[in-house]
Every structure is written in structure tokens, then in C-alpha cells.
Amino acid sequence: MTETAAVRRHWREYLSISPFFVLFAAFSIVPLIYALYLSTQQWDGIGDSKFVGLAQWQRLVASNDFWYATGNTFLIFAMGQIPVIIGALIAAVLLSQPRLRARGLYQTAFFLPQVTSLVVVAVVFQAVFSNRFGLTNVLLQAAKLPTFQWLTDPWGIRIVIAAMIIWRGFGYFLLIFMAGISAIDTGLYEAARLDGAGPVRILGSITLPVLRPTVIFVALTGTISGLQLFTEPQLLFGGGSGPDRGGLTMMLLQYQYLGGPGAATAQTAVTPDLGYASVIGWAVFIILLAIAALSFRFTRRGLED
Amino acid sequence: MTSITRTGSARGTSTRTRRRPIRPNLVATHVVLAIGLVLFAFPFYWLVVMATSSTSDIFSFPPRLIPGPEFFNNFGQVLANTTFVQAFFNSIWLTALTATIQLFLASLAGYVFAKRRFPGRDRLFGLVLVTLVLPTGVALVPSYQIYAGLGWLNSFWPLIIPSAVSAFGVFWMRQAAVSAVPDEVIDAAAIDGAGFLRTYWTVVLPMIRPSLVALGIFQIMWTWNDYLWPLLVLGNPAQYTLPIAIQQLKGNYGNVDYSVVMAGTLVATLPLIALFLALRRTVLDNVAGSAVKG
Incomplete structure (x- = not known):
């Protein structure tokens, strides 16, 4: 309860520092997670993508x-x-x-x-x-x-x-x-x-x-x-x-x-x-x-x- | 500061060596440094030579070793290439815009981290420090797909928004506020009734000006010279920035008219060199602090 009050009282501070954290999450963290999903696909970027499991990782290790x-x-x-x-x-x-x-x-x-x-x-x-x-x-x-x-x-x-x-x-x-x-x-x-x-x-x-x-x-x-x-x-x-x-x-x-x-x-x-x-x-x-x-x-x- | 006091005290203590009129190790130092200087200046010199010669002069044997009279001829051909001229303006406004946004957001966050007290401050700043050394941005595909999903391909958004405020900028500005703005000044402003934004704008910003200038120049250097993302997202020649335009110029004229490529390259280099020379002291004094950028 008191914590929310403190946050509300300091909204200017949080707002001022938020752009960095928002952008970092959106354009650094999300891409890394999304890349994990993409890594299970085989996709030429134009047609349909195909689920291949861990085959791409195996390909990397063996390549x-x-x-x-x-x-x-x-x-x-x-x-x-x-x-x-x-x-x-x-x-x-x-x-x-x-x-x-x-x-x-x-x-x-x-x-x-x-x-x-x-x-x-x-x-x-x-x-x-x-x-x-x-x-x-x-x-x-x-x-x-x-x-x-x-x-x-x-x-x-x-x-x-x-x-x-x-x-x-x-x-x-x-x-x-x-x-x-x-x-x-x-x-x-x-x-x-x-x-x-x-x-x-x-x-x-x-x-x-x-x-x-x-x-x-x-x-x-x-x-x-x-x-x-x-x-x-x-x-x-x-x-x-x-x-x-x-x-x-x-x-x-x-x-x-x-x-x-x-x-x-x-x-x-x-x-x-x-x-x-x-x-x-x-x-x-x-x-x-x-x-x-x-x-x-x-x-x-x-x-x- | 420290270097001044050091040379000062060394000057005072070593009167014994000062009597000797010629100091052989200083002469040797100059010889070594001058050789290095010539080697490092040479690529610039050679760029000037090639940009002011005709292509047949460049490809003749022995080649032309001094600047020639052809610069305006070459430069005229560069200007005839509308993509290049457009790219020059694109680079200028894009660089000015990203530097302005970076300076504003980074200095605001830096001031807040340095001078305001609020719950979780230190933990949040610790997070900024961690992201500073985190090698994110190496995964090209998901970023590209996200920009595509946002409808940002063939636009400048991917070059403006994701890097609008960097961990380095926040860190840099916090350091500046910590060291240049005394707490008493902030307290005095508060007693005078200055609010949050007013304190930032009229009290903090003027006091951290040298650090703002330095960060501004770093950001200008990064945007002006950025290559990978402009190459990937800017598909329309009207949107090219200078590095991409030079690469295109090289592709179009490289085999035919080399001197035109060189003239364009020279022109693209000059603005930053001029800016750097004008603000040399600020940059050189501040680079050491930027070691963390990596």
C-alpha cells in the first residue's frame, strides 16, 4: 500500500527513466526471446516457415x-x-x-x-x-x-x-x-x-x-x-x-x-x-x-x- | 587537470636535466611519433590525392602522388548523382535528430538517477550498468522481423527509436550530474520553488554542458557513420544515408570512374572532421571517460 503511494508520488522520476527501460525491453530483450522461437524454424523469409525443432542448433554445432x-x-x-x-x-x-x-x-x-x-x-x-x-x-x-x-x-x-x-x-x-x-x-x-x-x-x-x-x-x-x-x-x-x-x-x-x-x-x-x-x-x-x-x-x- | 599539475611539478624538480640544451630522448621521441604521424595521416592524404585526380591519373604508372586539379570536375559528377546529394541531407537531419533526442532523454534520466531520491533507484541504475556491457543487438533477424511487423522497413524509424536513449548515454549523464551539480544547488532551487522540470532545465543542464557536448559528438559520430542497419532497412535510394550512398557510388562508378567515388567519400568525411577539429579539446578530454562504451 505504502509502496504504491511512494510510486505515485515519484511518478515524474519513473517517467523520466522509463524510456530507456521500455526501449531496452522492446528492442533488446524481446528480439532475443523472439530469436529463440525463430531458431526452431526453417524459413527463407519469403514462403512459409517450417518447424524443425533443434535441427538448426545441431546444424550450427556440426557446421x-x-x-x-x-x-x-x-x-x-x-x-x-x-x-x-x-x-x-x-x-x-x-x-x-x-x-x-x-x-x-x-x-x-x-x-x-x-x-x-x-x-x-x-x-x-x-x-x-x-x-x-x-x-x-x-x-x-x-x-x-x-x-x-x-x-x-x-x-x-x-x-x-x-x-x-x-x-x-x-x-x-x-x-x-x-x-x-x-x-x-x-x-x-x-x-x-x-x-x-x-x-x-x-x-x-x-x-x-x-x-x-x-x-x-x-x-x-x-x-x-x-x-x-x-x-x-x-x-x-x-x-x-x-x-x-x-x-x-x-x-x-x-x-x-x-x-x-x-x-x-x-x-x-x-x-x-x-x-x-x-x-x-x-x-x-x-x-x-x-x-x-x-x-x-x-x-x-x-x-x- | 592531473596532467597539468604533473608536468608542472616535474618541471620544478628536474632542474638538473633542464640545463642540457638538447635532450636526445626527446628528439628520438619526436622521430618515432612523427613516423607514426605520417603513417596515420597518409590515408587521408591519399584520399585527397585520389579525389583531386582523374581516374586515368590514379590508374597510371607511376601514379600521381600529389593532389591534382580535378576535384571540382569529380565533385560535379558526384552532385549530378541525386542519390548522393539527398543522402547528405538525410544524414544531416537524421544525425541532428538522434543526437537531440539522445541528449534530452539521457540527461533527464541521468539527472534523476544522480539527484532524485525514489524507491528502487539504485537497483534500477544497477540494471542500466548491466545492460551497458550486455552485447545485445547481435541478433539481426528478430530485430529485422520486429521492424517489419511494425511497418518500419523502408523508413527511418529503426534508426531513430531503438537507440533513442542508450545505457551509455544514461550512465554518462549520471556521472556528469554527480560530479558537476552539488546537492546544495538542487536544494536551493527547491527552496526557491523550482519544480522538477524547471530544476532540470535551468539548473542542471547548464552545469553539465561539457558532458552534453561530448555525448553529443559521440552520438553524432555513431549515427553519421552507422552502416549495418541503414543498409538493411533503407531500401529506397531517396532514403539512403551517406555510408550507404558511398557504397552505392562505389558499386556504380567503382569500375568506371574511381575518382568520383573518392570525391564523394572525401566530401562525406569532411563535416565530421571539421566538427571534431572545432571541438577537439572537449572530445579528447572526454574520451577516457567513454572507455566503458567499448
Whole structure:
């Protein structure tokens, strides 16, 4: 009784926060539940759907395409994420030196790719790495080195996509690591310096250990969005997966089974099946949830005041 | 703030090293950073070169390495493509609209979570935190079917409503209200007779302005560059947003007139770069706080 009275008295508060909860329920929770129903169906999206029980899940477990896509996603992602974190750490340490000039210029230049659309990144990288007239091959030719078929070799594809991840993500990691470094108590540095520690020793014994939680947290949260890799391969191959499926990712596979634009015309076209696409969606959700659960342990510490 | 005090104190304590006129490790630092700078600026430079050259220049050997005189010619062809021009305006109004809605709803919820007391507040905010790291939105099919059922295909609704207020926005705005709005100010407003909305509008909003600007820019970046859902739901070329229009431009001209694609791409990139450069400090200072976005 008193509870309803309290709720009624605070209706403005509840009304103010309700849009988030309503939208989250309607467009995040409901789709996930609906996907469970869809996963029991076989449906090309046009005709009638057919109940198939758990056959789509069995298909997922037994299939080679989903596991190939999963492995390939992790592979490409690691090829981009690991260099970007190491590189950004080095740059953050360099840029955090006192008395460094043009700090703002470097920060701005490194962050600028983050503002750029992935579509733009894909268009430019495709031009730079194009097999015949791309600048990389022109330079290799000029240096009398053998050229490389970047966009038709599966490893070339992975390298190009990883390069896009590095180029676009570097500035973001850099700024976060710099903020982490600037939060380190300067007394620690001075004490270490008085004890005769050199710059390398200070880096290894103070900067890196203090930054460790930041690095782990950012790496994990970045992984959740990073593993949803889709735009780069979709654009490079117009909805297909590229030669030898070198650009196939989990989200791209789901898009192909959904019958998204361009997917049907690709060399590696698949027959649209919305039931199977739903199962893929759930599998991606479970994989990312496991990573999110891991990062939530770090999040709690960082978010609660 | 902390970085300023840190460099300040370091400056004061290390007078011994300051006497040396040339510091070799600073020079080495600049060399390393400058190499990185050139590598990172290069794709932008190359975009400019390609957008200002003719297609035959791009495909000649050796290729043209400096910007050419063809930009207006290329750009003219982009303008002749009505889909692209329409997409530019679509992106502008859609981005402005989603950013406005996000800022309003997120700051209102953030203020309520930070400064109002009501039953269940902390538990509800805990829920917001959980959804912040929950990877929802990966299930494309059911969302697509729901939009279809609502009659939202070939419309902008799927790009406006579902993300109208994000967990990140609410979290971000609550942090801003907690740290920038003292309780005494809220109490004083209440004593002056200001009601709920009035306090939000005239007291809270002005005090959290930097955080509003930062969230606004993030939201602008996300909407302007969004690709997957516009690609799936916008079937009518008159509705395309810029990323979709570029992709179409690439499909139509890619094999014939590459420089036109590049000119369009360059033009689509410039508004956000200009906005970012204008509000550089606010963005750079606030990105660290957005680490949770992931």
C-alpha cells in the first residue's frame, strides 16, 4: 500500500527513466526471446516457415561455416587488436613525457581516424591495397620487390582488415592509456627517481603495473564490439566473404543467411535461412556474453563511485 | 587537470636535466611519433590525392602522388548523382535528430538517477550498468522481423527509436550530474520553488554542458557513420544515408570512374572532421571517460 503511494508520488522520476527501460525491453530483450522461437524454424523469409525443432542448433554445432567464421573473426581481430594495444601503450608513454612539444597535434592526428566512417576507411584501404594499381604494390614494384595480391589472398585480406582496425582504433586506445598514465601519483615517480631508477625501470615497475587494469578492461570491452566485425569485409566483398572466405566473420555470416543486400550475388553465396541466422545470432550473443561477464568484473570496480 | 599539475611539478624538480640544451630522448621521441604521424595521416592524404585526380591519373604508372586539379570536375559528377546529394541531407537531419533526442532523454534520466531520491533507484541504475556491457543487438533477424511487423522497413524509424536513449548515454549523464551539480544547488532551487522540470532545465543542464557536448559528438559520430542497419532497412535510394550512398557510388562508378567515388567519400568525411577539429579539446578530454562504451 505504502509502496504504491511512494510510486505515485515519484511518478515524474519513473517517467523520466522509463524510456530507456521500455526501449531496452522492446528492442533488446524481446528480439532475443523472439530469436529463440525463430531458431526452431526453417524459413527463407519469403514462403512459409517450417518447424524443425533443434535441427538448426545441431546444424550450427556440426557446421563448418560458423566455426570457420568464429575462428576467422578471432584471428583477424587479434591481428588488429594486439598490435594496436602495444602500439598505443608505447605511444602513450612517449606522449606522456613532460616537456614534450606538439602533444595536442599528435593526439589530434592519431584520433582523427576514429571520427572517420568505416565505409570511408574501407574505400581508401581498398584503393591503397588494390592488386594492380594500389599504392602498396606500386611501391613494392618500384623497390623491385615481388608484389602481393592483397585482396585476393586470404591472408592478404586478413592483413588489410587488421590494418583498418589498427588505423581506426589507435587514437582511442592512446587517449585512454594517456588518461591512465596521467592519473598515476607523481610521488611514485619521484621516489623511484630518487632511488636511482632509470626510465625503463620506472616503466616496468610503475607505469605498466598501474596501467594493467586499464589495459585489461579496455581490451575486454573493445573485444565485445571488435568481434562484431562486419562493415570492413562486407564492403570489401560486397556482401560476400572474399576468396577462400578469408574475410568471413560471425556477423557477416549471419547477414548472409539473413539475405542482406549483396549477399546473394557473392561467389560464396548461401541460401537464406532466417532460422539458421537466428541461431548464429544467439551463438554470437553467448560468445560475447562470456567476454562481457569477464569484463564486468573490472567494470564494477570502475563504475561504482 | 592531473596532467597539468604533473608536468608542472616535474618541471620544478628536474632542474638538473633542464640545463642540457638538447635532450636526445626527446628528439628520438619526436622521430618515432612523427613516423607514426605520417603513417596515420597518409590515408587521408591519399584520399585527397585520389579525389583531386582523374581516374586515368590514379590508374597510371607511376601514379600521381600529389593532389591534382580535378576535384571540382569529380565533385560535379558526384552532385549530378541525386542519390548522393539527398543522402547528405538525410544524414544531416537524421544525425541532428538522434543526437537531440539522445541528449534530452539521457540527461533527464541521468539527472534523476544522480539527484532524485525514489524507491528502487539504485537497483534500477544497477540494471542500466548491466545492460551497458550486455552485447545485445547481435541478433539481426528478430530485430529485422520486429521492424517489419511494425511497418518500419523502408523508413527511418529503426534508426531513430531503438537507440533513442542508450545505457551509455544514461550512465554518462549520471556521472556528469554527480560530479558537476552539488546537492546544495538542487536544494536551493527547491527552496526557491523550482519544480522538477524547471530544476532540470535551468539548473542542471547548464552545469553539465561539457558532458552534453561530448555525448553529443559521440552520438553524432555513431549515427553519421552507422552502416549495418541503414543498409538493411533503407531500401529506397531517396532514403539512403551517406555510408550507404558511398557504397552505392562505389558499386556504380567503382569500375568506371574511381575518382568520383573518392570525391564523394572525401566530401562525406569532411563535416565530421571539421566538427571534431572545432571541438577537439572537449572530445579528447572526454574520451577516457567513454572507455566503458567499448
